[in-house]
Amino acid sequence: MKKILLLPIFILFSVQIGAQNFYRISGDYTIKGKSETSAQLVIGKFYYDKNEKKIIHSNSFPEKAIWVTSDTNLFKVVNNKIEFRQTIPNFTQFSMYHLVLNNQLNNFGLDGTIFTLDKVEEQNGLVITTWIPPKHMKKIVGRILISSKDDNLYGVIFFDAEDKIIKKQFFEDYSVTSGLAFPGQITEITYAPENREIYQVTTYRNILVNSHHEEQLYHFNISDFQ
Amino acid sequence: MKKILLTVCTSLFVFLFASANNADLFTYDVEAVDQELAQLQSLEDYVCVNPGVTLTDMQSENNGLLAGMNLNMNTGGFSFLSGEPPLGIPSFLWGCVLSWVGILVVYLVTDNDREETKKALMGCLVNAAAIIIWEVIWIVALGNGLWLY
Numbered sequence: 001m002k003k004i005l006l007l008p009i010f011i012l013f014s015v016q017i018g019a020q021n022f023y024r025i026s027g028d029y030t031i032k033g034k035s036e037t038s039a040q041l042v043i044g045k046f047y048y049d050k051n052e053k054k055i056i057h058s059n060s061f062p063e064k065a066i067w068v069t070s071d072t073n074l075f076k077v078v079n080n081k082i083e084f085r086q087t088i089p090n091f092t093q094f095s096m097y098h099l100v101l102n103n104q105l106n107n108f109g110l111d112g113t114i115f116t117l118d119k120v121e122e123q124n125g126l127v128i129t130t131w132i133p134p135k136h137m138k139k140i141v142g143r144i145l146i147s148s149k150d151d152n153l154y155g156v157i158f159f160d161a162e163d164k165i166i167k168k169q170f171f172e173d174y175s176v177t178s179g180l181a182f183p184g185q186i187t188e189i190t191y192a193p194e195n196r197e198i199y200q201v202t203t204y205r206n207i208l209v210n211s212h213h214e215e216q217l218y219h220f221n222i223s224d225f226q
Numbered sequence: 227m228k229k230i231l232l233t234v235c236t237s238l239f240v241f242l243f244a245s246a247n248n249a250d251l252f253t254y255d256v257e258a259v260d261q262e263l264a265q266l267q268s269l270e271d272y273v274c275v276n277p278g279v280t281l282t283d284m285q286s287e288n289n290g291l292l293a294g295m296n297l298n299m300n301t302g303g304f305s306f307l308s309g310e311p312p313l314g315i316p317s318f319l320w321g322c323v324l325s326w327v328g329i330l331v332v333y334l335v336t337d338n339d340r341e342e343t344k345k346a347l348m349g350c351l352v353n354a355a356a357i358i359i360w361e362v363i364w365i366v367a368l369g370n371g372l373w374l375y
Contacts, residue, residue: 030270032263032266032267032270033266034262034263034266037296038296038297038298039265039266039295039296039297039298040297040298041266041269041270041273041297043270043273043274055319057319060273060277060278060280061273061279061280061281062280062281062282062297062298062299063280063281063282063299064280067316067319069319074315086315088315089331091324091327091328094324094325094326094327094328095324095325096324096325099325108325108326109325109326109327110326121248123248123249124249126249126252128248128249128252130248141330141333144326145248145251145252147249147252154252155252156326157251157252158326158329158330158333160333165251166333167329167333168251168252168254169329170252170254187254187259189254189259199258199259199262199263201259201263
């Protein structure tokens with residue numbers, strides 16, 4: 001009898017977990033980048049609510065500034081004043097934050113785009129998928145390889161039209177917050193002309209999912225600033 | 227018969243070799259990256275124990291951690307690849323934040339022949355990703371972005 005009573009509770013609980021709606025994410029981030037001639041360190045917090053479709057980066061270093069990506073606008077707010085505004089393409093739905101919340105990070109958001117899945121293979125504990133551009137773009141861009149490890153995105157490799165690697169990205173040190181996996185470190189290696197390699201490492205900490213802490217930052221009404 | 231066997235073996239070898247290569251590509255020299263970014267790591271550690279400190283503060287006190295680093299002050303006006311940030315979008319937003327679209331756009335804007343890119347992308351306005359890439363090329367072709375401020 002107990003078993004019969006427990007069964008519907010278990011089913012309801014399972015359905016609840018499966019249908020968990022991740023709509024908001026925030027955290028601390030640090031970007032360290034270096035090329036032969038210059039270096040960059042950016043430290044701040046990010047906020048993203050997929051219903052608001054605004055990406056907010058509140059930086060504390062090298063300068064105190066808030067960068068807001070909203071629809072086709074990019075704003076920089078310093079000392080409660082809009083210091084800079086720029087029209088940009090609407091990237092929000094391709095941001096890593098959006099992909100994570102929508103459980104699309106594993107294929108890096110390539111599913112349903114101009115790239116098509118060409119091959120799936122399993123090697124050395126990695127599931128590797130090859131994505132190819134449409135025929136009329138093959139003179140411009142090359143294939144993209146994506147690997148996943150333990151059901152999490154691990155690496156992305158971009159090739160140019162001559163099949164030379166132009167960039168590698170590695171997603172590592174995943175943490176799981178409220179059931180949502182998020183990478184703790186992203187390492188990017190850009191292969192620039194003249195055999196230059198540019199390194200950039202982004203680290204994420206203190207990830208919060210569906211949090212109502214600092215509520216106003218997720219909404220960030222730009223019209224409040226001049 | 228020998229020829230068929232040889233062809234099959236060669237094809238199999240080429241297939242296996244090509245497949246093996248793909249997994250090998252997903253490696254990088256962790257030590258080289260750590261070593262290259264060691265000075266920035268020290269700087270990050272300093273900023274973490276001195277919350278609120280800015281680069282201007284550190285420069286004004288001639289902080290030794292900045293020595294020989296050529297650290298970029300302006301987050302918004304900087305790109306490792308081209309000197310100027312593509313479309314005026316700060317470099318920290320490209321790459322991992324803007325996923326593959328961001329990477330592709332930076333590549334297209336900085337490394338490719340824009341006329342050829344424009345022509346080839348004419349036929350791919352079939353989904354959001356293509357539209358975004360097209361928008362970018364269009365903006366670039368019109369003249370290095372639409373600066374409103």
